[in-house]
Amino acid sequence: MAKFYGIIGYSVTEETSPGVWTESITERNYYGDVIRNTRRWQPGEGLNDNLTINNIISIVADPFAYQHFHAIRYIKWMGASWKIDNIEVQRPRLILTIGGVYNGPQT
Numbered sequence: 001m002a003k004f005y006g007i008i009g010y011s012v013t014e015e016t017s018p019g020v021w022t023e024s025i026t027e028r029n030y031y032g033d034v035i036r037n038t039r040r041w042q043p044g045e046g047l048n049d050n051l052t053i054n055n056i057i058s059i060v061a062d063p064f065a066y067q068h069f070h071a072i073r074y075i076k077w078m079g080a081s082w083k084i085d086n087i088e089v090q091r092p093r094l095i096l097t098i099g100g101v102y103n104g105p106q107t
Helices: 063-067
Strands: 002-017 020-036 039-042 050-053 056-060 072-077 080-090 093-101
Touching: 002 056, 020 063, 072 093
Parallel strands: none
Antiparallel strands: 002 020, 002 072, 020 056, 039 050, 050 093, 056 093, 072 080, 080 093
C-alpha cells in the first residue's frame, strides 16, 4: 500500500463583516494511505475524453477534519488538484474517494 502526504482544501464560510458571509479556502496537510489507485477515461462533450481517477485515500484525521469533513473540496495529489466525490468517516480516519480534476477556487 502506497503512502500519502499532501494538502486537502476546505471551503470554510467566514463572516467578513456584520451580516456578510464569504467562502474562503483553507488548506491543511495530512498523512495517510492510498488504498486504491485506478484511472479511467470518461467520454466528454468535447473532442477529448475527461480523465477521472477513482482512487481511495485514507487519511489520519484531526479534530478540524472531523468538524469540517462536509467542507472538503479537493485534494492535491500527483501534481494536480482533484475533487472529492465521497467521504466516509471511519474513526480515526476519513476515507476519501477522488473523482475528476478540480477547477474551483484555491489558495
